[in-house]
Each structure stands twice: as structure tokens, then as C-alpha cells.
Amino acid sequence: MKKCRIGGQAVIEGVMMKNYDKYAVAVRKPDDTIDVKVNDYVPVGEKVKLFKLPFIRGIFNFIESLVVGFKTLTYSASFYEEEEEETVVDKAVSKIFKDKAEDFVTFVTVILSIAIAIGLFMLLPAFLVQLLEKVITSRMLRSVIEGIIRLLIFIIYVALISMLEDIKRTFMYHGAEHKTINCLEAGDDLTPENVLKHSRYHKRCGTSFLFVVMMVSIVVFMFINTDSTLMRMVYRVLLVPVVASISYEFIMLAGRNDSEVVNILSKPGLWVQRLTTKEPDLKMAEVAIASVEAVLDWRAYLDAMRKGELED
Secondary structure, eight states: BOOOEEEEEETTTTEEEETTTTEEEEEEEETSSEEEEEEOOOOOOHGGGGGGGGHHHHHHHHHHHHHHHHHHHHHHHHTTTTOOOOOOHHHHHHHHHHHGGHHHHHHHHHHHHHHHHHHHIIHHHHHHTTTTTTOOOOHHHHHHHHHHHHHHHHHHHHHTTTSHHHHHHHHHHHHHHHHHHHHHHHHOOOOEEEEHTTOOOTOOOOOHHHHHHHHHHHHHHOOOOOOOOHHHHHHHTTTHHHHHHHHHHHHHHHHOOOOOHHHHHHHHHHHHHHHOOOOOOHHHHHHHHHHHTEEEOOOHHHHHTTTTTOOO
């Protein structure tokens, strides 16, 4: 059996898990039953081999993760949405795009999400540091300060949204996702009791990825040498794919490497996960297990692991 590196994310009252050519979203419905939906998944790298190459695959995998994440989040939210009257915009989109309306909305949402993230975490820190240019003449020092501001904005943002009740529960499901993956990778049977024994932190987490992005951006932006404020902003936008690609390769390395150096470099990202993961309960662990079971025969997988029959 081929060794897998299953991954996922938390959704509204549920968990999405992805494994090779399919992903599943399991949701605890209002009636307390668990709904599981499985979808086929063909990575863009399988369609275009160029997109599988290191330092190219990162940006495409990131965008794909956003698309899949939004779709599963929307699906999970559908169980808890109140019936709302269709707006003029909804009707127009449905009329123009017909059965592709949902794909169009997903595309627009992902583009807007990326634009807001770039503005908030890339351009805003650069603008604030620009105000210090006459006081701090060292370009390298300004880059470090910009990175610190970027990290502070991220931490404050996460801390603020974590105060919302719905977000708190989502962070608990995030913890359930991590614990379930850690339980599987440790070779333990996937029972709710076993799952809760494991760590809620994981090196391949999206939170760690975002933290690495901020750290890598400090180094990359140090090499930008221009007196034009406008061009400095433009370079930051243009270099986002470069920063994301480098960060992705580190996260992938960290996920399959337990060397002391990699573990030390991964620690800050794990610390930040204290904000985005919370301890789940047994029922949340059940949902996470249901999601895994939909994309992987974990009993056969663990049996092969214990016999040393897993192939890389």
C-alpha cells in the first residue's frame, strides 16, 4: 500500500479530509447525525506536469486548497443556513452562468480572498514601514520591522476572530482534524478516545504555512532595492507566488522530516497553532474519523504500516 500524507481543514461543524484523488467533508448536522460527502479530486499537477515541479507546485496547490476549502466550507454551512430570499445579484449570476454559477462564485470569492490577504498582510505592513523611512535608514532593518508588523497583524486578526463563538467551535474541529491525522500517522486505531490522546498541532498545518510565508517574505523583500514607493508595493504583489512557493516546499519538507534542525524551525509555526486549534470533544473526533474513513481504509493502512509494507 502506498504511504499517504492525508491532510484537511475544519469547516462549519465538521472536518474535510483529502487523500490523493478524492476528498470528503463530514458534518455534524443539527439532528446530531453525521453527513459525509465524497468528491473526486484531480490535482492540477496531474493535468499539467510542469505544475508538479518544486517551487512551481506550491502556488497552484495553495490556490487549489483555497478552492476546495471554500467549496467544503459552503457545503457545511448549508446545513445551518436560514432560508433567505434570492437577491437580484443571485438571480443574475444564476441566469448568466446557469449550472456554472457556483463555480463562478467560488472563483470570485477566492480572488477576493487573495486580494484582501495581500492587502492586509503584504501591502499594509509595507505602507506602515514606509512612514519610518526617514527615521530608519537601514533597508534590512525596515524589512525585519515590516515582517514583525505583518506577524502582529496576523496574530491580532486570529485573536479577534477566535472570540466569535462559531469560530471557537471551528478551531475545535481544527484540533480534531490534527489529532486524527496525528493518531493515524502514529499507527494508532482511529477511535475517538485514541484521537483525543494525540497532539492538536501538526507541522503541515495551513497556520504554519502562513507563518512561514511571513518569515520567508522578510528575507525575499530584503533584496528589493528601489526608491519608488509604488514599485516597492508592486514588487511585493509580484513576489507573492515566489514567497508562497518557497514556504510550501519548507512545509512539505517539515512534514516528512523529523531532523532536529527542521523541528526547531517548525516550532514557531506550531506555537501559532495554539491560536487556531482548540481541544475538541469526543463527538468532534467522531466527525473527523468519519471524514478519514471516506477517503482511506485506515484499518488496512495501519495493518500495512505495522507490517512495514507501506511504499513511499
